[in-house]
Amino acid sequence: MATIATVSSSPSVPSRTDAVLDYVTKRLISHGHTVTPIVLRDLPAEPLLRGQADDPAIAAAAAVLAAADAVVVTTPVYKAAYSGLLKVFLDLLPQYALKGKTVLPLATGGTPAHVLVIDYALRPVLTSLGAEAIGQGWFVLSSHIRLYDGGGLLLDPAASVPLYGVTEAFLATIEGEQVVEGGAVQAAAVEAVRVRPDDPEAAPLLADLVVEYSTRYGRTTANTQLTEVPASDFQVESGGAFVLLRYGGQTVAGGAIRRYDDETAEVKRMWTSHLHRRQGLGRRVLAELEAAAADLGYRRLYLTTGPRQPEAAGLYLATGFEPQFDTSADPESIGPLPFTKEIPVALKVAS
Numbered sequence: 001m002a003t004i005a006t007v008s009s010s011p012s013v014p015s016r017t018d019a020v021l022d023y024v025t026k027r028l029i030s031h032g033h034t035v036t037p038i039v040l041r042d043l044p045a046e047p048l049l050r051g052q053a054d055d056p057a058i059a060a061a062a063a064v065l066a067a068a069d070a071v072v073v074t075t076p077v078y079k080a081a082y083s084g085l086l087k088v089f090l091d092l093l094p095q096y097a098l099k100g101k102t103v104l105p106l107a108t109g110g111t112p113a114h115v116l117v118i119d120y121a122l123r124p125v126l127t128s129l130g131a132e133a134i135g136q137g138w139f140v141l142s143s144h145i146r147l148y149d150g151g152g153l154l155l156d157p158a159a160s161v162p163l164y165g166v167t168e169a170f171l172a173t174i175e176g177e178q179v180v181e182g183g184a185v186q187a188a189a190v191e192a193v194r195v196r197p198d199d200p201e202a203a204p205l206l207a208d209l210v211v212e213y214s215t216r217y218g219r220t221t222a223n224t225q226l227t228e229v230p231a232s233d234f235q236v237e238s239g240g241a242f243v244l245l246r247y248g249g250q251t252v253a254g255g256a257i258r259r260y261d262d263e264t265a266e267v268k269r270m271w272t273s274h275l276h277r278r279q280g281l282g283r284r285v286l287a288e289l290e291a292a293a294a295d296l297g298y299r300r301l302y303l304t305t306g307p308r309q310p311e312a313a314g315l316y317l318a319t320g321f322e323p324q325f326d327t328s329a330d331p332e333s334i335g336p337l338p339f340t341k342e343i344p345v346a347l348k349v350a351s
């Protein structure tokens, strides 16, 4: 496992750039890597401005960088460049401080006109510091970042999908593995399988849900969401089922049901890989879960989704689920959003 240093270089609190970094950090940790943050605004200002590299706090930050196998460098775009805070820190570092390291540059900015900041401003200095491999990097528009009180974060899919892709590519470089390609899925080649909840093939789904929930709702709520229901509820013996979709040797989507009451199955753990979203895989998972519920003798499906999962709510509305709440109200004021769906008669008869 790798040691990864992250560099946060916004002077602001809260910081949108830090929120993006937090999301990426969770993904790195979910792969088992050790992540050590360097928060530049917390370094002593005067030694930083006076170029005193021997200041203990600054030397400690440089040592974290030196010990790292890989580095995530993040910056807000200020005045069409990376932040001044990052500049003063980089100026203090030894000439080849990034020698042999894999680097992922990330930026946030207010206008797409400055999307090239990573390439014309940041990349050259990272190269000059000796970085061995500099990932594609990504620029996230600040309007695509929604911060909530209490630490929750909702990224627009226009940001989260490519951010996921560059993070996967960074991880693949660190781990010496092939980049997992996204792109168009051939529906006919997608295989649906019913597995036990502890099947290793379900691991990507469960790991990604932890990251997603903790990013969107903050750690405590995320843990509650995923621990309140024991995995044993999804076993056939308990009246449950766990469905995965396989494509190209990968788990690309999945979901589960459990007994809610004698006639109702509750849908849980809905997930689609970021690399394969918006291609009907969520619909396919719901169809497979509906068939599994019919097989188990249920007459209807019930589920709740969180108020910060607009894409999930959209999927349920598009697949015949009836919202059991006021759809004109602000989802945040409701909390978990309940939906129900009667299982079509044809499926019940077929079962």
Ligand SMILES: Cc1cc2nc3c(=O)[nH]c(=O)nc-3n(C[C@H](O)[C@H](O)[C@H](O)COP(=O)(O)O)c2cc1C
Pocket: 010, 011, 012, 014, 015, 016, 017, 018, 076, 077, 078, 079, 080, 081, 108, 109, 110, 111, 112, 114, 141, 142
């Ligand atoms: C002083 C200042 C200068 C900025 N200059 C730019 C700019 O030139 N181009 C741009 O796209 N955004 C600019 N922005 C917007 C920030 O890059 C954007 O809001 C960013 O997400 C802030 O990140 P933070 O919350 O981590 O500080 C500027 C913001 C500030 C405060």
